[in-house]
Amino acid sequence: MSCKNMIEVRNLSKSFKGRKVIDDISLSVDEGDVYGFLGSNGSGKTTTIRMLLNLIYPNKGTIKLNEYDISRDFSKAIKRVGAIVEIPKFHSYLSGRKNLLLMANLIDDIEKHKVDEVLELVGLADRAEDKVKTYSLGMRQRLGIANALLCNPRLVILDEPTNGLDPQGMKEIRDLICRLSSENNITFFISTHLLHEVEQMCNKVAILNHGKIIAQGKVEDLVNIDYELVEIYTPLIDKAISEIENLDFVRNIKKSTKSIFVQIEKDHSIDLNRALINNNIDIKYLIPHNQSLEEYFIKLINGSEENDQTNNE
Amino acid sequence: MTRLIMNEVIKIFHQKKVYIFFAILFIISLFNLAGTAITNRYLSGNNYGQTFPLILFDGVSNIIIPMFVIVLITSLFSDEYADGSLKLPLLRKVSRNQLLLSKMGAIGIVVLIFLLVLLILGYGLGISFFGWGDQFVLKSKSFEPYEGVMLTLFTYGISLISYLSFGMMILFLAVIINNSASVVAVSTGILFTSLVSDYIIPKAAPYLITNYFNTYRLFALDFEFKKLLAGLIVILTYGLGFYLTSISIFNRKDILI
Numbered sequence: 001m002s003c004k005n006m007i008e009v010r011n012l013s014k015s016f017k018g019r020k021v022i023d024d025i026s027l028s029v030d031e032g033d034v035y036g037f038l039g040s041n042g043s044g045k046t047t048t049i050r051m052l053l054n055l056i057y058p059n060k061g062t063i064k065l066n067e068y069d070i071s072r073d074f075s076k077a078i079k080r081v082g083a084i085v086e087i088p089k090f091h092s093y094l095s096g097r098k099n100l101l102l103m104a105n106l107i108d109d110i111e112k113h114k115v116d117e118v119l120e121l122v123g124l125a126d127r128a129e130d131k132v133k134t135y136s137l138g139m140r141q142r143l144g145i146a147n148a149l150l151c152n153p154r155l156v157i158l159d160e161p162t163n164g165l166d167p168q169g170m171k172e173i174r175d176l177i178c179r180l181s182s183e184n185n186i187t188f189f190i191s192t193h194l195l196h197e198v199e200q201m202c203n204k205v206a207i208l209n210h211g212k213i214i215a216q217g218k219v220e221d222l223v224n225i226d227y228e229l230v231e232i233y234t235p236l237i238d239k240a241i242s243e244i245e246n247l248d249f250v251r252n253i254k255k256s257t258k259s260i261f262v263q264i265e266k267d268h269s270i271d272l273n274r275a276l277i278n279n280n281i282d283i284k285y286l287i288p289h290n291q292s293l294e295e296y297f298i299k300l301i302n303g304s305e306e307n308d309q310t311n312n313e
Numbered sequence: 314m315t316r317l318i319m320n321e322v323i324k325i326f327h328q329k330k331v332y333i334f335f336a337i338l339f340i341i342s343l344f345n346l347a348g349t350a351i352t353n354r355y356l357s358g359n360n361y362g363q364t365f366p367l368i369l370f371d372g373v374s375n376i377i378i379p380m381f382v383i384v385l386i387t388s389l390f391s392d393e394y395a396d397g398s399l400k401l402p403l404l405r406k407v408s409r410n411q412l413l414l415s416k417m418g419a420i421g422i423v424v425l426i427f428l429l430v431l432l433i434l435g436y437g438l439g440i441s442f443f444g445w446g447d448q449f450v451l452k453s454k455s456f457e458p459y460e461g462v463m464l465t466l467f468t469y470g471i472s473l474i475s476y477l478s479f480g481m482m483i484l485f486l487a488v489i490i491n492n493s494a495s496v497v498a499v500s501t502g503i504l505f506t507s508l509v510s511d512y513i514i515p516k517a518a519p520y521l522i523t524n525y526f527n528t529y530r531l532f533a534l535d536f537e538f539k540k541l542l543a544g545l546i547v548i549l550t551y552g553l554g555f556y557l558t559s560i561s562i563f564n565r566k567d568i569l570i
């Protein structure tokens with residue numbers, strides 16, 4: 001299978017009233033990717049997605065979807081693309097099914113049972129006849145995903161699709177995305193502020209901070225998985241530090257008020273535990289920290305903020 | 314495009330406010346019926362079924378139908394912009410131009426239905442209460458019955474174009490003002506100002522779109538082809554001018570909701 005470019009963004013910038021909100025970002029999403037677009041609140045995720053969908057216009061840069069330039073061939077570019085921008089909005093005075101039927105009217109040669117099929121897929125079939133104004137946020141998200149799937153998409157763009165869902169709902173949506181990606185070979189572009197979501201679903205990621213992409217690449221390359229972080233609770237903090245600081249698998253030790261953070265090479269937590277016990281150090285808790293991308297992310301953001309400050313000086 | 318227009322029509326008929334307007338129409342018809350009956354009996358009026366559609370139209374043409382147009386446009390445009398559903402078709406293969414055009418097309422269809430209901434109510438109620446009558450007499454001018462029917466259809470027909478042109482003006486307001494309550498307020502203000510200036514400054518009247526909602530008086534009493542042509546030019550200038558301005562603004566607009 002040749003790797004087709006589903007999204008190609010080059011040197012995109014956007015300002016609102018003179019304030020630069022997106023600053024020269026470039027990214028490319030290949031067919032089959034589940035691409036995470038990670039950034040904190042206000043970093044510019046929704047703004048970027050609006051530009052991808054031609055809802056707002058960039059000040060600079062080009063966007064291609066499905067290899068069509070959206071400023072010239074938008075109707076071709078969007079044909080097999082499904083999308084949600086922010087919280088999915090529908091006509092609140094119509095039922096969920098009626099809303100989808102109206103959208104289905106706008107799709108050429110759609111199969112008859114498509115609406116029921118997507119409602120079934122997102123688990124909304126039993127509430128489909130109710131008016132959308134009676135839907136919970138989670139149900140609106142599902143209806144949004146159902147709508148995005150209506151056109152047999154090759155590419156689906158989702159803006160924080162698990163926003164507002166309970167943990168069970170989040171898991172269902174993530175599983176659905178993974179299933180659609182592997183079974184139907186749909187490419188996904190998903191914005192989120194949740195790191196573990198990227199780790200669970202995505203193979204590639206771009207990290208957005210203050211409108212700039214500060215890192216991008218394969219998730220497995222970005223996440224350094226050859227070490228892990230363990231937090232030790234013990235009454236004998238100083239003694240513990242002096243005993244473990246010379247162990248060869250310990251990379252880094254940080255002392256906090258009640259505990260010690262120890263960075264160790266992968267699969268050495270048993271050795272760490274044994275070393276502490278053997279030296280008669282009582283351990284209250286030994287807590288593994290799932291850090292990886294999170295730590296990487298924080299390090300990057302702190303780094304880029306320091307850079308910003310030095311630039312300003 | 315037809316499917317897009319149908320979608321908009323379906324949406325309109327799923328909203329309660331549309332039926333409120335039809336209910337108002339029905340109530341006003343009954344009042345007019347009573348009023349006409351009283352005139353006929355005590356003021357020696359001679360209104361018959363064949364004139365009743367125009368009497369009825371007089372009662373709703375200046376305020377009720379324009380308000381209906383304002384409500385339709387704010388609900389299809391401003392309300393949808395505010396709640397974010399306006400962008401739904403734009404995420405399919407629908408251009409912004411097609412979207413605006415289909416909304417106006419749908420409003421045209423719904424206003425046409427409204428006028429047809431009015432016409433049927435007019436003839437139906439008129440004939441069953443006053444009989445067809447042997448002459449078409451209105452505002453102390455009399456016509457042959459077939460001329461009366463033509464005049465009635467002509468007045469209803471021209472009004473549809475005028476209402477659509479008026480609608481384009483409201484569309485323009487809706488595109489530049491995002492809030493639907495403000496659109497209703499400003500449009501209502503413009504409607505009443507221009508209805509009043511119709512009377513106060515007669516010289517301005519030919520240039521006001523409100524002057525062409527009810528063209529019976531304008532053309533029936535002293536018909537001139539030149540006047541009709543000038544009227545049509547004013548109506549179409551409003552319609553095209555406001556439509557083209559709206560679409561050029563809407564095409565450049567950032568859709569942020």
Ligand SMILES: Nc1ncnc2c1ncn2[C@@H]1O[C@H](COP(=O)(O)OP(=O)(O)OP(=O)(O)O)[C@@H](O)[C@H]1O
Pocket residue numbers: 016017021039040041042043044045046047048193569
């Ligand atoms: N219409 C607007 N006018 C001015 N500034 C805006 C407008 N819309 C967005 N912004 C600014 O652009 C920046 C990016 O906003 P955006 O909504 O894209 O962030 P986001 O990453 O989607 O955030 P969130 O996680 O909260 O959804 C913010 O600083 C916001 O204040």
Ligand SMILES: [Mg+2]
Pocket residue numbers: 045046047086159
């Ligand atoms: Mg957002």
